[in-house]
Amino acid sequence: MSTTTGVQALVRRTHEERVLAALRAEGALSRAGLAQRVGLSRTTLSEITAQLLDRGAIVVLDTDAAVRRGSGRPAERLALDPSAGQYLGVDFGHRRVQVAIADASHEILASGLERYDDGLAWDERVSLAFDTIDRLSSEHGLHLNALQAVGIGVPGPYTGRHGDHSVVAWNRGATPDGVDRSFATRFDAPVTVDNNTRLAALAEAVSSPEGASDLVYVRLSDGVGGGLVVGGRLTRGARGFAGELGHVTADPAGTVCRCGKRGCLETLASVPAILAACRVQGADVTDLADLAAAVERADPVVDAVLRRVGSVVGHVLGAAAMTLDPVEVVIGGEIAHIAPAIVEQAARTLRYELYSIPVDGPCQVRAGRLRDSDGAVGALAAIFHQSPLLAGYPEPETSDERNTRRSAQ
CATH class of the missing domain: 3.30.420.40 (ATPase, nucleotide binding domain)
Incomplete structure (x- = not known):
């Protein structure tokens, strides 16, 4: 693709975003009103709105006949199409x-x-x-x-x-x-x-009212993964492995992980691993609903399992936090809300791991705000x-x- 073509595509996309942003902020507008607000010529605006209308991104809502002064031809008012998934x-x-x-x-x-x-x-x-x-x-x-x-x-x-x-x-x-x-x-x-x-780490960072220039994220779900925001940027790493906390070794003598190593955090802190550990200890827990009920009735066996998991998660997060010095550490996944003991114990362990750092206060440790939709929202x-x-x-x-x-x- 030529540089000229690439620049033209970028300019067109920028113009479209400005038009859509104006309609988001102002509601229905005539083409003349849009041109005034986005600073485009009427010819350019006509081309951009024609493309958006053709795609169904915007619709002709009505005309300004009811409020128009003078004898000119009523102007169409354009608006975002509320039924258009974009x-x-x-x-x-x-x-x-x-x-x-x-x-x-x-x-x-x-x-x-x-x-x-x-x-x-x-x-x-x-x-x-x-x-x-x-x-x-x-x-x-x-x-x-x-x-x-x-x-x-x-x-x-x-x-x-x-x-x-x-x-x-x-x-x-x-x-x-x-x-x-x-x-x-x-x-x-x-x-x-x-x-x-x-992507879930991105969603949490974007949603953080405290700001997220430096954040460590781990999600406990069917598997365990993580993400890092360092210096105000979401980090991928040289080969896409940045933040793969689920495959940090937590127990060298543990069970074999799907990645081929032994004792990864995922083998101990994924939802299936946690439910299995509860059953091994004698708790009647087969899914997250059962786990929530056990937490609600303060089952001591389940509580002990969750706190052991929280300690392991805290140790792994402690190593990452010692390396990156984040503002926030976020534990995501539905289980973080169902079983707050995991987050509480991870926070205690993390405070111990970071005890030697002379700071005004430890980084904040919290459960994810976005629950199990965080990956799609991050996308x-x-x-x-x-x-x-x-x-x-x-x-x-x-x-x-x-x-x-x-x-x-």
């Missing part, structure tokens, strides 16, 4: 896919979750995600004709940019090769793919691409770039 966030976990659809104002219009077996092939996972998207669109009366971008989170280390990428997966058969192409083909929109837990945050946390991150592929690449293949 951004799609998808989080593929080990055992479930979470979907979130947002509008042009970045408000989430619909979200949903579907579960599957850990060994489900990736083409079937993608098919299930498509079914979920179709169901949500139908239930909420949405259309995706104006879809501007798709953000996708996948488990395990992921590196890559646009159509040229390499993937490292923890277990055979779990490599999400071609997920980006499947979504790009289905929706004809630029696709960004990254590690799902790293949306990544494709909005408005946060300085994403400085240095690759931009999603534009339609011009995608067409150029296809013609060269």
Whole structure:
């Protein structure tokens, strides 16, 4: 693709964002009113609004006939289409896919979750995600004709940019090769793919009212992963492994992990591992609902298991915090809310690990705010691409770039 074409695509996208931002802030506006607010010529604005109308991103709401003075022809007023899903966030976990659809104002219009077996092939996972998207669109009366971008989170280390990428997966058969192409083909929109837990870290950092220039995030779910915000930037690392706290060795003599090592944090602190540990100790716990009930009745066996897990998590987080000196340490995943003992014990352990650091106070340790939708919300945050946390991150592929690449293949 030529530099000129790339610059033109960037300029057009910038103009579109300015028009959409004005309609978000002001509501319905005439073309003349839009031109005045965004500082574009009427010719340029006409081209931009024509493209947005064609895609279904905006609609002609009415005319200004009721408020117009003089005898001129009534002007059409343009507005955002409330039924247009314009951004799609998808989080593929080990055992479930979470979907979130947002509008042009970045408000989430619909979200949903579907579960599957850990060994489900990736083409079937993608098919299930498509079914979920179709169901949500139908239930909420949405259309995706104006879809501007798709953000996708996948488990395990992921590196890559646009159509040229390499993937490292923890277990055979779990490599999400071609997920980006499947979504790009289905929706004809630029696709960004990254590690799902790293995207969840982004979502937590963006949502933090305290600011998140330095943050360590770990998510306890079907697996265990993490993400790092360092110096105000979400960090991927040289090979996409930055923040993979789930595969830090926590017990050298422990059980074999899906990655092939022994005693990784994931073997001790993932939801399946925690439930299994409760059962080994004699507690009647088979799922998170059972665990919540046991916590509610203050089951001493379950409490002891949770606090042991919290200690292990705290030790691993302590090493990361000692290295990075974060403002916040966040423990995500539904279990962090169901079993607050994990967060409490991890915070105590972390304070001990950081005791030697002469500071005014320890970093804050908290449960994630965004619950189990954090990966899909983080995928949306990544494709909005408005946060300085994403400085240095690759931009999603534009339609011009995608067409150029296809013609060269």
